[in-house]
Amino acid sequence: MIETQYSPAVPDPKSIPANAPEHCPGTESDQAGKADACAGCDNKDVCASGATKLPDPALPLIKRRMAGVKHKILILSGKGGVGKSTFTAQLGWAFAADEDIQTGIMDVDICGPSIPTILGIASEQVHASSSGWSPVYVQDNMAVMSVGFMLPTSKDAIMWRGPKKNGLISQFLKDVDWGDLDFLLIDTPPGTSDEHLSIVQYLKESGIDGAILITTPQEVAIQDVRREIDFCRKVGIRILGLVENMSGFVCPNCKGESQIFKPTTGGAKKLSEDTGIPLLGAVPLDPRIGKSADYGVSFLDEYPDSPATTAYLDIIDRVKEIIDDNS
Numbered sequence: 558m559i560e561t562q563y564s565p566a567v568p569d570p571k572s573i574p575a576n577a578p579e580h581c582p583g584t585e586s587d588q589a590g591k592a593d594a595c596a597g598c599d600n601k602d603v604c605a606s607g608a609t610k611l612p613d614p615a616l617p618l619i620k621r622r623m624a625g626v627k628h629k630i631l632i633l634s635g636k637g638g639v640g641k642s643t644f645t646a647q648l649g650w651a652f653a654a655d656e657d658i659q660t661g662i663m664d665v666d667i668c669g670p671s672i673p674t675i676l677g678i679a680s681e682q683v684h685a686s687s688s689g690w691s692p693v694y695v696q697d698n699m700a701v702m703s704v705g706f707m708l709p710t711s712k713d714a715i716m717w718r719g720p721k722k723n724g725l726i727s728q729f730l731k732d733v734d735w736g737d738l739d740f741l742l743i744d745t746p747p748g749t750s751d752e753h754l755s756i757v758q759y760l761k762e763s764g765i766d767g768a769i770l771i772t773t774p775q776e777v778a779i780q781d782v783r784r785e786i787d788f789c790r791k792v793g794i795r796i797l798g799l800v801e802n803m804s805g806f807v808c809p810n811c812k813g814e815s816q817i818f819k820p821t822t823g824g825a826k827k828l829s830e831d832t833g834i835p836l837l838g839a840v841p842l843d844p845r846i847g848k849s850a851d852y853g854v855s856f857l858d859e860y861p862d863s864p865a866t867t868a869y870l871d872i873i874d875r876v877k878e879i880i881d882d883n884s
């Protein structure tokens with residue numbers, strides 16, 4: 558269990574008391590210092606006085622850094638393990654297949670960063686330069702930043718409270734030398750938590766193109782996606798569309814398709830009809846996807862003729878169309 562070995566990632570300790578509450582409402586909130594969660598926090602009085610509601614000095618720096626990023630896309634899911642990081646990686650690889658497209662991936666799944674492993678760069682480290690932290694490059698036009706690069710081993714757990722996560726996300730946005738990007742894909746933790754609120758707060762002025770919501774077909778996952786939709790609507794983030802992952806199983810030998818989650822397969826289609834949110838597509842279960850992720854190689858390149866690759870690429874084309882239509 559560690560804090561982090563990379564000291565610049567740790568926000569100013571003076572501003573974050575050791576006993577900051579787990580559900581800190583945030584210094585900008587009307588509830589700052591007044592919420593039940595604030596009881597016992599060293600910052601309670603200063604927060605309640607309103608003194609912390611000064612403009613966040615990070616915001617203009619984030620805005621300046623993000624001015625070089627044309628499109629910012631959030632990848633969200635209601636539940637964990639539904640394939641959000643895997644989808645983010647395939648989206649990144651598909652964009653970066655065009656060498657003229659500069660792609661960045663920011664992994665803000667702080668407690669479960671899997672992007673470095675999926676992209677085959679888990680042993681890399683972040684370096685500081687005069688223009689900020691250099692992201693790790695999967696290839697010339699694909700840059701990645703993740704807290705996973707800052708952990709000594711993949712077994713180390715990060716146990717941070719909200720304000721610290723907030724500080725790291727702010728640093729990922731303002732201190733990383735992203736350069737000029739066409740797309741910044743932001744892989745988030747499941748649910749709606751501190752990380753999501755931080756991203757929304759920090760990118761409010763720079764703009765977010767929208768969110769892609771990943772779900773599996775089961776009702777339990779679909780229910781959680783409804784909460785995610787509610788979150789996006791409350792904070793004013795456009796939903797680009799839904800992706801149903803692990804939708805049916807295509808046997809690699811006989812090519813026959815089985816519905817593993819019968820009778821709920823197609824739950825995302827129903828959700829799309831109920832909410833008017835576009836269904837971008839459905840990706841079948843394919844055990845080779847997990848294998849490619851474990852080896853850190855692109856599934857799209859390894860199995861170009863598979864039904865799952867066709868599904869991913871169709872979805873990615875739809876994402877590009879929607880973004881282009883809005884540009």
Ligand SMILES: Nc1ncnc2c1ncn2[C@@H]1O[C@H](COP(=O)(O)OP(=O)(O)OP(=O)(O)O)[C@@H](O)[C@H]1O
Pocket residue numbers: 634636637638639640641642643644666669671745746747802803804840841842843844845846847848850865
């Ligand atoms: N279509 C698929 N077919 C088979 N396996 C898949 C598919 N999509 C993802 N997986 C596998 O499912 C597991 C979970 O995927 P992933 O880590 O991308 O989920 P996640 O939603 O990002 O999870 P978390 O948010 O909890 O980190 C991984 O082992 C991944 O390889």
